Amino acid sequence: LTDCSAGRHEVRISLGPDPTNLQPLIRRSFDSPSPLQRINLINEIRNLSFPSAGEYSILIEVDDEPILATSMHVLG
Structure with missing residues (x-):
């Protein structure tokens, strides 16, 4: 994530x-020191579990605002 204003976010x-x-x-929750600070979500996404193979939709929101809505194919 980038461009998060300074302060606490969810x-x-x-x-x-x-x-x-x-x-x-x-x-x-996370703290952003400035809009130039990058917030890494790789570990959160990497640790997700999927009950079975198939097409999944994923939505990432910051402070209830969507920043990414996409789908991905999970292989079994």
């Missing part, structure tokens, strides 16, 4: 096979 990552019914998997 990130939420939601996931599911149905893009209209995503389940929140991660919700955590």
Whole structure:
């Protein structure tokens, strides 16, 4: 993440096979010292578990504002 204003924020990552019914998997607060500071989400995404192979929708939000909505194919 980049361009987060200085201060405390909340990130939420939601996931599911149905893009209209995503389940929140991660919700955590973080501090951004400045908009130039990068916030790394790789570890949060890397640790997600998938119940089965298939197409999944993922939504990443910061302070209830969507910053990424995409889908990915998970191989079994």
